[in-house]
Amino acid sequence: MSFLHRRGFVLSAVALTLSGAGAARAETKDVPCTDIFPFLLNYLNLPAAERTHFRLAYRLSVTGARLSDVKLVLKHNGETPLGVAADNTLTPLPPVAALKAKAPVTVTRPDGSKIGLNLLIAAALPPATAYAAPDLKKAVDQAHAGAKKAAGVMSLAVPNLDRIVFVGASSGQAVAADGKAAALPKTRDGHPVFEPAAHSTAARVTLDKTPTLLRIDARSK
Numbered sequence: 001m002s003f004l005h006r007r008g009f010v011l012s013a014v015a016l017t018l019s020g021a022g023a024a025r026a027e028t029k030d031v032p033c034t035d036i037f038p039f040l041l042n043y044l045n046l047p048a049a050e051r052t053h054f055r056l057a058y059r060l061s062v063t064g065a066r067l068s069d070v071k072l073v074l075k076h077n078g079e080t081p082l083g084v085a086a087d088n089t090l091t092p093l094p095p096v097a098a099l100k101a102k103a104p105v106t107v108t109r110p111d112g113s114k115i116g117l118n119l120l121i122a123a124a125l126p127p128a129t130a131y132a133a134p135d136l137k138k139a140v141d142q143a144h145a146g147a148k149k150a151a152g153v154m155s156l157a158v159p160n161l162d163r164i165v166f167v168g169a170s171s172g173q174a175v176a177a178d179g180k181a182a183a184l185p186k187t188r189d190g191h192p193v194f195e196p197a198a199h200s201t202a203a204r205v206t207l208d209k210t211p212t213l214l215r216i217d218a219r220s221k
Contacts, residue, residue, distance in 0.1 A: 025111050030104040033074060033094045036117060041099040042150040051146060053139035054216060055124040057089040058117050065113035076103035087167070087212040089120070121147070123164055123214035130206045133174070136164055136214075137196040143216045159218035163195040168212035174202035181206075193217075 034041065043056050062070055072082040072090065076098035082090045094103065109115050123139035125131060144161045165187055166172060172184040172192035182199065184192040194205050
């Protein structure tokens with residue numbers, strides 16, 4: 001898994017793949033939480049004021065079984081089951097102390113199945129059908145700066161995070177202060193996209209449906 005994926009954090013595969021050997025049983029494996037949640041400690045080490053509007057998210061995927069058949073339990077000061085939110089991202093995320101200790105996560109999944117995790121970067125804004133454009137811009141700006149800071153000496157290779165993809169919505173508008181509206185462009189899979197630089201006069205963004213995730217992304221090459 002590489003921080004320097006050409007699309008930044010989005011869809012970067014975490015180093016966690018478990019596959020079965022054919023026995024009719026569940027397989028359990030302990031994995032250091034830093035392997036399952038890469039860059040989370042880097043993110044949490046940023047000053048709190050620099051990460052108010054963006055967050056990291058870790059999406060679970062399963063083949064050969066149901067998502068509900070996979071269990072993850074963080075073992076640090078007791079046992080904390082990791083659940084799956086509506087957007088298939090894991091919650092809660094490990095605290096700093098667990099990450100520093102490389103505390104194990106016990107992963108249990110049906111034999112013959114495979115699981116993986118994708119790391120995403122997202123706006124830390126509540127689900128809604130309307131957003132203030134300055135809040136969306138701040139999320140993008142913080143994510144861009146935070147990704148470069150986390151990359152350190154390799155910051156020049158970090159993709160240009162410059163837009164928000166409203167996953168789960170199918171259309172949207174950028175609305176100026178005078179009420180003039182412009183339709184948002186869409187990704188290839190039909191999600192509306194807000195790019196602050198391209199909608200500099202927008203006061204708010206309205207959507208037809210509440211998104212499940214506000215993914216911060218870079219322009220596809």
